[in-house]
Amino acid sequence: MTASSAPSTAPGFFDRLRAFYLRSDAAKGYVLLSPVMITMVILLAAPLILLVVYSFWTQVGLQVDTTFTTDRYNDVLGKQSYHDIFWRTIGTSSLVTLVTVGLAYPMAYYVAFGVKKYKFVWLILLTIPFWTSYLLRAFAWKVILGFNGVINSGLMTLGVIQEPLEFLLYNQTAVVITLAHAYAAFAILPIYVSLEKIDRTLLEAAADLGDGAWARFWRVTFPLSLPGVIGASLLIFVPTTGDYVTPQLVGGPTGQMIAYSIQVLFLKVGDWPLGAALALSSMAAVGILVMLFVTAMQLAVRQIR
Amino acid sequence: MTKPTRAAKRMGDPGGFLAIFALAYLLFLYVPVLFLPVFSFNDSIFVTFPLKGFTTKWYEQAFADQDMLRALTASLQVGAIASVTATILGLLGAKAVTRYRMPGQNVVTGLIMMPLFIPEIMLGIALLILVNTLFIPLGLFTITIGHIMLCTPFAMAVLTSRLDGFDKSLEEASMDLGESPWMTFWRVTFPLVAPGIISSMLLSFIVSFDEFLLSFFLQGQQPTLPVYIWSQLRFPNKLPGVLALGAVILIVSCILVVIAEWVRQIGTDERKVGVA
16 A cells, blocks of 8 residues: 555556555545554554553563463452452442433433423533543542531531431442443433434324334334443443542442452552453453343344334 | 424423423532532531531632642643644544545544543553553653543544535535635635534543543653542542632533534534434
């Protein structure tokens, strides 16, 4: 594709290349695409490949022994505490996904079917939190749920409770609440888009054929919106399995997630190969669970139809 | 698709109950965040009810902090470079994918969009390994390249959707009427694409400015603002200052988002039909 790779210096070669370039859409396209492509290869693909390579190496003191070994994966699989924190992470992320999608669906439905005017105002209102600092939103929940926080001090001032409620902060529930709030926009937008796309005449047809409102929803609207629901679930589930900030701020000892173990291995212990193996094996496991989930959802859709 | 009748348009219309739910949902989204500005004016070091009295001293304290100002400057620099670079890359890339058909195009777009679907901690450790392998010292430079990688998919998405609705025949008409390619770009293409560029730069800037985890892994001596805020969270006496700073950041980014979304819709008919 590039001139430098061609050995020929025969006259007319560059003219032919130029003619090819002018004729070929693909060549023109790739010339335009190459800056962003090269950037992402260097800053994304190469680092991820290096991460895989590192996971087959061994940390010896401050040096890395580059002999190929699968021992790091054995270390990860053989350590019970990693299994525990991994499954806790999966549990927390599943709960977050369920809560977030469950709350977002009616909201998206309302904007798609209920809002007649100023739809874009609703959409902007629902997207703003997505763009604002995630760190600060998680921090806000720490302030709210804290031992001396907004909820406890508020309820005590009102005389509803005498002692602060200790179950609010530093546990899994606090992590689920904070993440469900943080990822709301991820759920609403894909569901909204799939609802908005539904051909309204299909609903009319269902009504003409005698379906009531609920039957219409379950047999027409809901199955047609499932791509949005699945998309939203993935957009929440996958990133939250790697979340670091929220468990650190509000999770306490029982709310810790896998990202913490990875961070410790990289920035505190300094065992990068083990950290790489832990990160990659958890992501692979997450990937398998996601595929199972998507397959199950597709089978469920077939059942409904 | 046949044109829906009026009855069909009303189909699936939820009742008033869902409107109440929608309002409650908006409260759930916004009220927790509103506690930051509320307590940032509270004359007490503790974030507790009842409110003690009005003060602006936390703002004065926060903005007199030299470390905070240095971190703010660092974040502004990183954000400016990352958003401009990501937007240039995204503009060229968006032009390529909307105008030309290329073999393997989906693989490349998949790669560009990948950072949106991978947990950030993976991106952080992978980049840390990269800069370590290349012997690049950790610092604002490493943070900046991380942010460029993270902002590019956002820029690409915003600009692709902008260029997708772009009518190619307008450019051709301009060329047919005798304008040079350069003048065609300035007088036809640019005005049509400019809202997308502005929106992409603003949104990329916000993504970079708020980004914590990548910066946390790639930081050297000089932290960015979110990394600085993170380090302050350990000290209870710094809490009110963080509240004040957080309130300012939230309000400024809300304003920027509204501008970005508003600009993005200029010249499109999305306002009538919603984001398709």
